[in-house]
Amino acid sequence: MDWTLYQQLDRLRRQQGALLDALGLGPAEASFREVFTAPGVSLRRYGSGEESGPLVLIVPAPIKRPYIWDLAPEVSAVRRCLARGMRVFLVDWQPAPPRFGLAEYAARLIRDCLDAAGAARAVLLAHSLGGLFAAIFAALHPERVRGIALLAAPLHFGADARVFQAMVAGLDIDALPDALPGSFLSAASLLAAPDTFGTERLADALASFADPAAWRTHLQVERWALDEFALPRRLVAELATRIVREDRFARGTLRIGRRSAAPTRLATPLLCVVDPRCRLVPPAAVLPL
Numbered sequence: 001m002d003w004t005l006y007q008q009l010d011r012l013r014r015q016q017g018a019l020l021d022a023l024g025l026g027p028a029e030a031s032f033r034e035v036f037t038a039p040g041v042s043l044r045r046y047g048s049g050e051e052s053g054p055l056v057l058i059v060p061a062p063i064k065r066p067y068i069w070d071l072a073p074e075v076s077a078v079r080r081c082l083a084r085g086m087r088v089f090l091v092d093w094q095p096a097p098p099r100f101g102l103a104e105y106a107a108r109l110i111r112d113c114l115d116a117a118g119a120a121r122a123v124l125l126a127h128s129l130g131g132l133f134a135a136i137f138a139a140l141h142p143e144r145v146r147g148i149a150l151l152a153a154p155l156h157f158g159a160d161a162r163v164f165q166a167m168v169a170g171l172d173i174d175a176l177p178d179a180l181p182g183s184f185l186s187a188a189s190l191l192a193a194p195d196t197f198g199t200e201r202l203a204d205a206l207a208s209f210a211d212p213a214a215w216r217t218h219l220q221v222e223r224w225a226l227d228e229f230a231l232p233r234r235l236v237a238e239l240a241t242r243i244v245r246e247d248r249f250a251r252g253t254l255r256i257g258r259r260s261a262a263p264t265r266l267a268t269p270l271l272c273v274v275d276p277r278c279r280l281v282p283p284a285a286v287l288p289l
Contacts, residue, residue, distance in 0.1 A: 006181035010228060013183055017226040025219045027067040030078055036116035040096035041109045043116050046078055046088040053085035055119045059110065059126035059134045062093040063185055065227040071220050089117045098178035101234035106136035107256050114144055127151040136249060140259045142267040149271040152281045155289040156250035157243060163280050166192035168240040180236045182228020196280050250289050263289050
């Protein structure tokens, strides 16, 4: 594998993203302040600080930047939560050392963010890989979670998650670089699910073109898709083996340190949003858990 090629593609995609920013298609995020930083993460606090509703911690996927949750004023889960008086925090993943794995992403860093937010318990909102991290955290620390909402988050692998199986099938764990380039993950996704990552995006472009607002949102999402993030070697290796190939979380055999992360330890209301048409995270990759 020529990882240098993918690193160059990362730089090219960042340049494409900068061009779209210059055209006014970058994110229009709500104001926030950084209230905590540590290797691998920073914590954002939104709002005026006068909100008194439930504390919500948003856990994005670490593969791309987190502003998909706050893309523009009219397309923003963050602003909708604030409008309902919630205290909104967001985990902003940062470059991490190659030794960081599930113990950091699905346990320590989320716990540290809750501590920094002053939250004994919180509602977790998460999507994609971030949803997997949130679910594992809730199984490890059920006393810290009062509710979970997961959007298109794969929880059960094996035959019911064919796309993920295809993505890791030819992955040589021993040959991984310290940081896996984001463009490699995008290429692997496209090869494993060309309909989801290719055809459907084109169809959305065609369907949106006649509506200026929809077309602008489409282009903003495309810009976000270019804002990729490299993942540390250990995290990729553990996801490929312990999660995808061995399906330890759904089987109840996943352990993080000395703690069990079995689904039977989930002790909080759990909402999973699934799309029956989605091939990446079909209902069969969620509902068994």
